[in-house]
Amino acid sequence: MVSPTPLQAFSAVPKAPKTSKQTLVDGEKMTGAQALIRTLEDLGVQDVFGIPGGAILPVYHQIHDDTKFRFVLMRHEQGAGHAAEGYAVATGRVGVCIVTSGPGATNMVTPIADANMDSVPLVVISGQVGVDSIGTDAFQEADTVGITYPVVKHSYLVTDAQDIPRVLAEAHYIARTGRPGPVVVDITKTAQVGDMYYSWPQKLLLPGYNPTTKPHGHVLREAVKLFEQSYRPVLYVGGGAVRSNAGAQVKELADLTDSPIVTTLPARGIVPDSDPKVLGMLGMHGTLAATAAAQKCDLLVAIGARFDDRVTGKMEAFAPAARVVHIDIDPAEIGKRRQPDVPIVGDVAEVLNALNAEIKRGQAIHGKPSLKPWWNLINSWREKYPMKYDETTPDGTLSPQWVVEELSRQASPSTIWVSGVGQHQMWASQLIDFENPHSWISSGGLGTMGFGLPAAIGARVGSARDFGGKKPVWLIDGDGSFQMTSEELAAAFVDNAPVKIAILNNSVYGMVRQWQTLFYDKHYSQTSIQDGENTEDIINVPDFVKLADAYGCVGIRATTQDEAKAAIKRANEINDRPVLIDFRVYKDAMVWPMVAAGQSNDTVTYMPGVQPLLHHDSTDHIADDDQPQDDNGSEAKADNTATAEN
Amino acid sequence: MAIYPASTPHSERHTLSVLVENRPGVLARIAGLFARRAFNINSLSVSPTERPDISRVTVTADVEQVPLEQIIKQLNKLLHVLKIVDLDNTDAVQRELVLIKVAANETNRSDVLEIVRLFRVRVVDVHPESLTIEATGDEGKIDALLGLLDDFGVIELVRSGAVAVTRGPHALSEKVVGSEITGR
Numbered sequence: 051m052v053s054p055t056p057l058q059a060f061s062a063v064p065k066a067p068k069t070s071k072q073t074l075v076d077g078e079k080m081t082g083a084q085a086l087i088r089t090l091e092d093l094g095v096q097d098v099f100g101i102p103g104g105a106i107l108p109v110y111h112q113i114h115d116d117t118k119f120r121f122v123l124m125r126h127e128q129g130a131g132h133a134a135e136g137y138a139v140a141t142g143r144v145g146v147c148i149v150t151s152g153p154g155a156t157n158m159v160t161p162i163a164d165a166n167m168d169s170v171p172l173v174v175i176s177g178q179v180g181v182d183s184i185g186t187d188a189f190q191e192a193d194t195v196g197i198t199y200p201v202v203k204h205s206y207l208v209t210d211a212q213d214i215p216r217v218l219a220e221a222h223y224i225a226r227t228g229r230p231g232p233v234v235v236d237i238t239k240t241a242q243v244g245d246m247y248y249s250w251p252q253k254l255l256l257p258g259y260n261p262t263t264k265p266h267g268h269v270l271r272e273a274v275k276l277f278e279q280s281y282r283p284v285l286y287v288g289g290g291a292v293r294s295n296a297g298a299q300v301k302e303l304a305d306l307t308d309s310p311i312v313t314t315l316p317a318r319g320i321v322p323d324s325d326p327k328v329l330g331m332l333g334m335h336g337t338l339a340a341t342a343a344a345q346k347c348d349l350l351v352a353i354g355a356r357f358d359d360r361v362t363g364k365m366e367a368f369a370p371a372a373r374v375v376h377i378d379i380d381p382a383e384i385g386k387r388r389q390p391d392v393p394i395v396g397d398v399a400e401v402l403n404a405l406n407a408e409i410k411r412g413q414a415i416h417g418k419p420s421l422k423p424w425w426n427l428i429n430s431w432r433e434k435y436p437m438k439y440d441e442t443t444p445d446g447t448l449s450p451q452w453v454v455e456e457l458s459r460q461a462s463p464s465t466i467w468v469s470g471v472g473q474h475q476m477w478a479s480q481l482i483d484f485e486n487p488h489s490w491i492s493s494g495g496l497g498t499m500g501f502g503l504p505a506a507i508g509a510r511v512g513s514a515r516d517f518g519g520k521k522p523v524w525l526i527d528g529d530g531s532f533q534m535t536s537e538e539l540a541a542a543f544v545d546n547a548p549v550k551i552a553i554l555n556n557s558v559y560g561m562v563r564q565w566q567t568l569f570y571d572k573h574y575s576q577t578s579i580q581d582g583e584n585t586e587d588i589i590n591v592p593d594f595v596k597l598a599d600a601y602g603c604v605g606i607r608a609t610t611q612d613e614a615k616a617a618i619k620r621a622n623e624i625n626d627r628p629v630l631i632d633f634r635v636y637k638d639a640m641v642w643p644m645v646a647a648g649q650s651n652d653t654v655t656y657m658p659g660v661q662p663l664l665h666h667d668s669t670d671h672i673a674d675d676d677q678p679q680d681d682n683g684s685e686a687k688a689d690n691t692a693t694a695e696n
Numbered sequence: 697m698a699i700y701p702a703s704t705p706h707s708e709r710h711t712l713s714v715l716v717e718n719r720p721g722v723l724a725r726i727a728g729l730f731a732r733r734a735f736n737i738n739s740l741s742v743s744p745t746e747r748p749d750i751s752r753v754t755v756t757a758d759v760e761q762v763p764l765e766q767i768i769k770q771l772n773k774l775l776h777v778l779k780i781v782d783l784d785n786t787d788a789v790q791r792e793l794v795l796i797k798v799a800a801n802e803t804n805r806s807d808v809l810e811i812v813r814l815f816r817v818r819v820v821d822v823h824p825e826s827l828t829i830e831a832t833g834d835e836g837k838i839d840a841l842l843g844l845l846d847d848f849g850v851i852e853l854v855r856s857g858a859v860a861v862t863r864g865p866h867a868l869s870e871k872v873v874g875s876e877i878t879g880r
Contacts, residue, residue, distance in 0.1 A: 199725055204775050258778045382770050382773055543723075
């Protein structure tokens with residue numbers, strides 16, 4: 051056996067001598083770069099996002115007018131990544147990015163981590179310096195595969211042109227199957243310019259990759275038994291159900307078993323909000339009814355959800371009386387945060403199809419328990435504690451919650467909603483009436499500020515591709531979040547992605563300020579960004595209307611409800627260019643309900659001073675460790691968490 | 697659920713055997729998973745197996761049961777990982793190799809050699825002021841040997857890390873689906 055040369059030590063090729071040159075006789079001769087483009091075409095990729103650069107130039111050189119995919123030129127690699135994510139969520143297909151080495155690739159780390167947390171199928175193709183230069187700190191060299199190890203589903207370093215079609219085919223397959231996720235393909239310049247023989251289709255070599263999609267029969271029967279014995283069931287539906295496109299199955303399960311549906315942030319809209327079984331989002335900023343139902347249930351059916359701490363609050367106190375059925379395609383999610391009584395590994399849609407059939411069979415024999423008292427309790431929560439906010443504000447600015455509701459009222463039902471990260475994101479998830487699955491795109495797990503605009507562009511490209519542009523895209527963003535990627539206005543205008551942008555401009559980092567208000571003695575350290583003050587002597591940087599104007603977009607400012615209504619109406623009518631509305635909203639508006647980080651969901655505060663789950667009269671089942679509340683109870687409890695967070 | 701750090705002084709010793717594709721970068725991915733979850737690895741050894749396309753990683757660690765299950769599941773998600781078993785210490789043969797350089801001169805050399813004979817280990821280097829001893833065995837034997845040699849003064853010590861196989865006629869790689877991983 052030949053001892054490995056330094057070059058082989060870095061290559062994706064095993065340290066064995068090449069057996070023969072038999073692979074070089076079949077197929078059409080071309081360069082690796084040509085093969086890369088051809089592979090993407092053969093994979094059926096229709097839209098690609100990215101930015102060129104030195105180490106990926108041979109690939110870009112092969113993108114021509116007759117290339118079968120559309121290339122969307124973004125202005126920052128992070129934007130390209132988020133755009134591909136937005137595209138993937140809106141269309142259900144794999145988002146593809148092509149970027150250069152070094153800084154191009156490191157700029158992609160955030161979207162890769164974001165896609166990893168939210169299970170978004172993504173293939174990131176990055177350039178890499180030539181193999182002779184690897185490890186020499188060559189210009190724009192970065193160990194992309196090494197940097198991204200902890201945040202990818204899988205990654206490749208390609209050193210040989212001949213490997214390009216197979217590796218890309220594998221990457222595409224890995225990204226979209228099983229639990230979807232980001233796959234990085236780092237392609238050296240050597241492989242891009244090297245000659246190879248192209249053939250299609252490619253045989254995938256993935257001996258260690260066998261995702262389980264079909265559920266076992268006996269766990270299904272155990273789950274049915276739990277449904278038969280439970281009088282307070284709750285379906286806790288997460289983003290995995292969205293990825294599996296299981297909205298119809300979730301609704302069927304809810305109807306069959308009469309169970310209420312609570313969702314996580316990414317799963318908003320999986321069953322239309324108009325369905326009476328939908329209680330909305332649960333957790334830190336969820337609806338009171340959803341959070342309460344999960345706390346008081348005796349059967350929690352987690353469907354493609356992963357017990358995130360923003361959902362559970364203090365883990366030990368989450369749904370304390372519940373038995374748990376956990377359905378997930380990723381075995382590692384099961385038992386990660388809570389040990390389930392019935393673990394079911396498989397694709398959510400397939401599992402629910404089988405489970406629903408099993409439930410029908412069981413109900414035909416045993417009937418089903420009466421859930422009337424449970425629904426009475428849930429409905430009393432819903433009536434007593436609806437989503438509520440003040441429509442008027444102390445300083446006469448707009449109420450941000452009212453703006454969100456007005457956007458929802460005026461929007462077409464087919465609208466795809468996108469958000470950045472912050473208070474506006476929570477209000478959007480709480481107050482928009484979602485009627486369609488795949489119509490809500492937001493950064494959940496990683497909470498990436500600046501996600502919104504590029505993701506909206508990606509969603510608009512997807513809407514144009516799949517729905518003839520008939521699904522309008524509304525971005526609800528904060529002034530802080532928006533400025534993290536506002537340069538993509540250029541891409542939105544130039545690439546003809548007429549997104550509609552609502553900036554809830556409170557001139558502060560609102561969510562951080564809310565925490566400063568509640569937990570840090572109102573010390574507003576570095577949260578004022580002064581981009582939307584109403585007074586004349588305070589600077590207004592940037593002026594979002596002028597900014598929109600500078601990028602060729604339509605900019606509108608709204609400071610009153612009448613202006614806001616007119617602005618939204620006008621924005622809905624403009625479809626040839628992006629529209630940005632700068633809504634001047636109240637800076638001290640807060641997101642309620644709220645569970646302070648690290649606290650039990652039983653401490654959920656509906657409005658300041660109102661903690662319904664801590665009072666014994668609101669429910670017949672109360673956890674034993676409940677403490678009676680004094681007047682300052684919520685403040686005191688909240689203060690305790692300050693040291694634990696951030 | 698989460699128990700961190702995963703390794704505490706009283707945790708039970710586990711031996712994980714991991715079959716992986718024989719390719720660069722695999723160890724980095726595996727080690728990264730352990731490091732991220734605050735696993736204190738006791739020993740780690742990687743080497744080729746009876747099949748040239750498969751390598752075997754043997755990890756021993758003192759770790760609680762729950763984080764161990766989580767890390768096995770996470771390891772299984774790595775595409776290059778083909779098979780993982782948590783070897784039962786009673787049903788597996790486990791060995792490690794140690795080289796021990798002991799301070800031994802003419803006054804106490806014979807005492808050291810007596811211990812070497814008792815343990816049926818070998819002397820591989822002699823110097824007027826030192827003896828280098830090669831020993832193989834399971835952990836208990838090595839620890840006992842080191843305990844006795846400690847009195848003479850251990851100058852230098854290196855251990856290979858444990859390797860282990862199950863007893864009986866079966867190979868772990870039999871459970872790897874598909875034959876030879878070739879074509880790359």
